[in-house]
Each structure stands twice: as C-alpha cells, then as structure tokens.
Amino acid sequence: MKYGVVGVQGDVEEHREAAEQAAGKLELDVDTLDVTTAGELRECDVVALPGGESTTISRHIEEDGLAEALEEHVEGGGGFLATCAGLIVASHSADDERVVTLDVVDVDVERNAYGSQRESFEAPVEVDGFDDPYPGVFIRAPAIDSVGEAEAFAWLNGDVVGVRGGPDDNVYALSFHPELTADSRIHELVFQDAR
Amino acid sequence: MMDETGDATDVESLKRGTDLVKRGFAKMQKGGVIMDVVNAEQAEIAEDAGAVAVMALEKVPADIRKRGGVARMAPVETNEEIIDSVSIPVMGKVRIGHTAEARILQSIGVDMIDESEVLTPADPSNHIDKREFETPFVCGARDLGEALRRIDEGAAMIRTKGEAGTGDVSEAVKHQKRIKGAIREIEGMNTEERRNFAREIEAPISLVEETAERGRLPVVNFAAGGIATPADAALMMNLECDGIFVGSGIFGAEDPESMGEAIVEAVNSYDDPEELAEISRNVGGGMTGTSSADLEDADRMQYRGN
Numbered sequence: 001m002k003y004g005v006v007g008v009q010g011d012v013e014e015h016r017e018a019a020e021q022a023a024g025k026l027e028l029d030v031d032t033l034d035v036t037t038a039g040e041l042r043e044c045d046v047v048a049l050p051g052g053e054s055t056t057i058s059r060h061i062e063e064d065g066l067a068e069a070l071e072e073h074v075e076g077g078g079g080f081l082a083t084c085a086g087l088i089v090a091s092h093s094a095d096d097e098r099v100v101t102l103d104v105v106d107v108d109v110e111r112n113a114y115g116s117q118r119e120s121f122e123a124p125v126e127v128d129g130f131d132d133p134y135p136g137v138f139i140r141a142p143a144i145d146s147v148g149e150a151e152a153f154a155w156l157n158g159d160v161v162g163v164r165g166g167p168d169d170n171v172y173a174l175s176f177h178p179e180l181t182a183d184s185r186i187h188e189l190v191f192q193d194a195r
Numbered sequence: 196m197m198d199e200t201g202d203a204t205d206v207e208s209l210k211r212g213t214d215l216v217k218r219g220f221a222k223m224q225k226g227g228v229i230m231d232v233v234n235a236e237q238a239e240i241a242e243d244a245g246a247v248a249v250m251a252l253e254k255v256p257a258d259i260r261k262r263g264g265v266a267r268m269a270p271v272e273t274n275e276e277i278i279d280s281v282s283i284p285v286m287g288k289v290r291i292g293h294t295a296e297a298r299i300l301q302s303i304g305v306d307m308i309d310e311s312e313v314l315t316p317a318d319p320s321n322h323i324d325k326r327e328f329e330t331p332f333v334c335g336a337r338d339l340g341e342a343l344r345r346i347d348e349g350a351a352m353i354r355t356k357g358e359a360g361t362g363d364v365s366e367a368v369k370h371q372k373r374i375k376g377a378i379r380e381i382e383g384m385n386t387e388e389r390r391n392f393a394r395e396i397e398a399p400i401s402l403v404e405e406t407a408e409r410g411r412l413p414v415v416n417f418a419a420g421g422i423a424t425p426a427d428a429a430l431m432m433n434l435e436c437d438g439i440f441v442g443s444g445i446f447g448a449e450d451p452e453s454m455g456e457a458i459v460e461a462v463n464s465y466d467d468p469e470e471l472a473e474i475s476r477n478v479g480g481g482m483t484g485t486s487s488a489d490l491e492d493a494d495r496m497q498y499r500g501n
Contacts, residue, residue, distance in 0.1 A: 007226075008226065008463055009225070009226040009227050009247065009463070010222075010223055010225060010226060010227075011219075011222040011223060011225060012225070012226070013225075014222060051222070051223050052223050052224075052225070052226070052227070052247070053223065053224070053227060053247040053248070053283055053284075055242060055245070055282065055283060056227055056245050056246070056247050056283075056459070059245045059459075060245070060463055064463075084223075085223070096282065098242065098282060111282060112282065115304070116278075116284075116304040116305075116306050117220050117284060117306035117307060117330060117331065118211070118212075118301060118304055118306075118329050118330050119211065120211065120216045120219075120220060121209040121210055121211045121216060122209070122210040122213055122215060122216060123208050123209045123210070124208055137215055137216065137219055139216060139219050139220050139223060140220070140223075140284065140306070157208075177219060180215060180219045180222070181215075
C-alpha cells in the first residue's frame with residue numbers, strides 16, 4: 001500500500017512516521033512518501049493532508065495542481081486522512097476567503113475556534129469503536145460547527161472533533177493531531193478501511 | 196466555541212502548555228516562511244503572500260541597526276493590532292532574559308515568543324526560564340551547545356542566529372553547518388565521549404543523547420538572520436532547515452508583495468532549480484544590505500546571549 005502525505009507545508013514527516021508505526025502494528029506493507037505533484041498523488045492508496053497553516057497549504061495545493069488530484073482521489077474512493085489544517089482545507093466551508101476549501105467532506109468548520117496557541121491543549125477524545133479514549137492534541141484547532149453528509153466518530157466533551165465521510169466513507173477528518181502522539185490507532189483505522 | 200455551547204467543559208482533563216503542545220505548534224510551521232512585520236498592513240501582505248506566521252516588531256532589524264540605541268519589545272498596541280489583523284499565528288520578540296516582557300506577550304495572546312538577540316539583551320548572563328510559560332518560545336543559536344542549552348531552558352523551536360538586518364546569508368549558513376557538523380560528530384561518539392561533549396557544551400547529556408539518536412535537533416530548526424532572496428531561502432532549505440524566518444528581506448525589498456510570494460514559493464520548491472529560476476524572475480531588487488564581514492564585533496547581534 002502507498003501512503004502519501006501532501007508535502008507542501010506542515011508536519012509531513014510526523015504523518016509518515018505515524019503511518020509507518022501503524023503499518024508495523026498491522027503487519028501491513030506500506031510505503032510512505034511526500035506528495036508534491038499530481039502524478040505522485042495518483043499513485044497513492046491513502047493520502048493524508050497534514051497539520052500546518054491552512055492558508056499556506058491551500059495556496060500551494062491550488063498552484064501545484066494537487067487540489068484537483070485530491071478531489072479525484074477522494075471521488076474515486078481512495079483513502080484520505082485530514083488533520084487540523086487538513087480538515088479545514090478538506091471541509092465544505094471554513095467561512096473564510098483566505099482558504100480555498102476542497103469540499104471532499106461535508107462539514108463546516110471554524111478556524112482557530114479554541115483561541116490562540118496559549119489555549120492549545122491535550123485532552124482525551126472519545127472515538128467510536130475505541131475501548132479507551134484517544135490522546136487528542138489540539139493546536140490552534142478548528143472546530144467542526146456542523147456535520148452534513150458525514151458521520152461523527154470522535155468527540156471532545158460532547159463536541160464533534162472527528163468525522164468520517166466522503167463518497168465511500170473513505171475520508172477521515174479530525175480537528176486534532178493523531179500524528180503527534182505515539183498512539184497509532186487512528187492511522188490503523190484508516191489503513192484497515194483502505195485495505 | 197466551548198464557552199458558547201454552555202457545556203460544562205471538563206477543564207480538569209485539558210492540559211495546556213505541555214512540551215507536546217508547544218513543540219507541536221512549532222512543527223506546524225515546518226516548510227513555511229515566517230515574516231517580520233511592523234504593522235497591520237504589512238501583516239496582511241505577509242498573510243496574502245502565504246506566510247505561515249508573522250513576527251511582530253517595532254522595527255525590522257535593518258532599521259534597528261540604523262537607529263542604534265536600545266531595542267525593546269514592540270509596543271503592546273503594535274502586537275495587538277497585528278494579532279487582530281491576521282488569521283495566521285503571530286509571534287513577538289522580547290529581549291534576552293526579559294521575563295516581564297515575555298509575560299506581557301503571553302498575556303495578550305501572542306502565539307510564540309522569540310527571545311531574540313536582535314533586541315538589546317536585558318540580562319547578559321541568563322535567558323528566560325521558558326518552562327514556566329504556556330506560550331512556546333523560539334530562540335537563536337550559533338552552534339549545537341547554544342541550541343541544546345536553549346531547549347533545556349524550554350525553547351520549543353530553534354533558529355540560526357545568522358546576522359540579522361544585514362541581508363547577508365553567510366552567518367546563517369555558518370551556524371546551520373556548525374550545528375549539523377556537531378550532530379554528525381556526536382552520532383559517531385560512544386556514551387563516554389557524549390558525556391564529555393555534554394559537559395563541554397554545558398548541556399544535559401539526555402539532550403545530547405536524544406539529538407544523536409535522532410540525527411537532528413529534538414525541536415524544529417529554522418533558518419534566520421540575513422535571508423534576503425528566494426535563492427537564500429532555497430539554500431537554507433537545502434541545508435536541512437525546517438523553514439525560514441525573513442526579517443528585513445521582505446519589507447526592505449523594492450516590491451514586498453512579490454518578494455514575499457517568491458520566498459514562500461522558493462521554500463516549497465527549494466530542490467527544483469528550474470522552478471527557482473522562474474520564481475526568481477521579476478521579484479525586483481532585494482534589500483541593499485551590509486556585508487557581515489564589514490561589521491565590527493560590537494555591531495554583531497549574534498554575540499548577544501550565549
């Protein structure tokens with residue numbers, strides 16, 4: 001399986017490391033790569049849009065032709081994981097002209113909803129199907145304000161912080177950063193679905 | 196959001212200001228350009244150009260050099276005006292060792308604090324104890340020892356010191372190569388040698404071990420100090436920096452909008468010479484600058500703080 005992380009800006013390396021760890025646990029043969037061209041993206045089974053600055057990532061993927069390739073990937077049922085800034089870019093709307101959203105997962109989000117970096121936090125997240133809470137890391141995180149044709153699957157104190165959606169339930173989009181913790185359960189979930 | 200819903204948010208389970216949260220913030224800046232700005236108008240230009248964050252200050256380093264005198268934290272109003280004008284993170288500079296300036300910036304919600312040699316140091320022998328803050332810090336370093344001492348004090352991000360306000364990239368190159376060289380050196384050492392090395396550089400052995408095992412600094416490592424053109428930015432990215440700070444290079448250029456965009460593009464395409472040539476076309480002249488070699492030691496900001 002090929003796991004590509006859109007490599008224009010943000011914590012790309014951390015996503016690759018988390019994927020490698022998850023692949024090891026599941027004994028899956030996964031190659032990870034940085035995706036910087038549409039051609040590279042088309043070869044991937046699972047694509048991740050990492051954390052970073054949504055305005056910057058949005059700008060680069062529009063210019064590099066990655067936005068269109070990403071839309072096609074999701075439309076074709078390819079696995080897709082979007083975290084934090086990735087969620088903002090993947091959403092239906094962020095109500096902010098500074099970010100061009102891809103609308104590959106039907107949620108409306110609000111950027112920096114929890115406040116500035118001083119208000120960033122770690123907190124346990126309830127995830128559908130997990131026995132124990134997941135260690136959520138929220139960094140200037142977006143909030144999911146409304147969920148359309150997608151299904152909530154992760155909650156922080158009752159607020160939705162993760163959804164599953166897309167044409168084939170092939171999209172996971174999260175407010176938090178599973179790539180920053182040593183707990184690889186989220187990446188495992190994405191691989192199990194994509195298999 | 197949490198407050199508006201009226202839900203009883205379980206505050207006990209939220210942990211703020213942890214190393215993971217602070218270092219995580221720095222990781223979100225990777226592959227990006229952080230631009231110095233002195234007002235809201237410049238901050239908006241930087242955001243439009245694709246900056247991942249802006250650094251609020253009263254004067255860009257080149258103007259600090261020209262003016263001389265004591266350089267301090269930018270006025271609170273300047274920081275607030277900039278915070279209100281953009282959606283990307285805002286960083287602010289404080290003087291080395293000036294804990295009170297740092298507390299002020301934390302209280303107004305600056306996203307990251309730069310304990311910076313560009314300002315006049317407040318304490319020649321001690322840096323701020325950065326662990327007591329929830330807001331993450333970035334600090335400059337000229338070598339591995341400085342970098343690890345700052346990380347030990349709680350810095351969540353390191354940048355080269357370079358020589359700010361000169362538009363001369365040579366010092367940043369020197370500092371980055373020195374750090375990389377020292378990491379290669381400790382990678383080849385046994386435990387005993389690493390212990391001696393840690394003692395020499397006055398850094399904890401645990402950080403020396405961690406750096407050697409990872410083959411890189413334990414926190415994000417940006418380039419700063421003298422970067423003035425898209426090619427300079429690409430050069431530093433090729434030296435394995437995680438991203439770029441540009442000080443006087445953007446708003447000291449003939450056409451700040453074009454230069455800002457071009458440097459952002461150059462960081463994204465640093466290993467593609469044809470693309471870099473395209474990016475470097477029509478950006479106008481870079482800042483005039485001063486050769487670092489022409490500076491007297493007393494005028495070198497990099498020797499501030501150790």
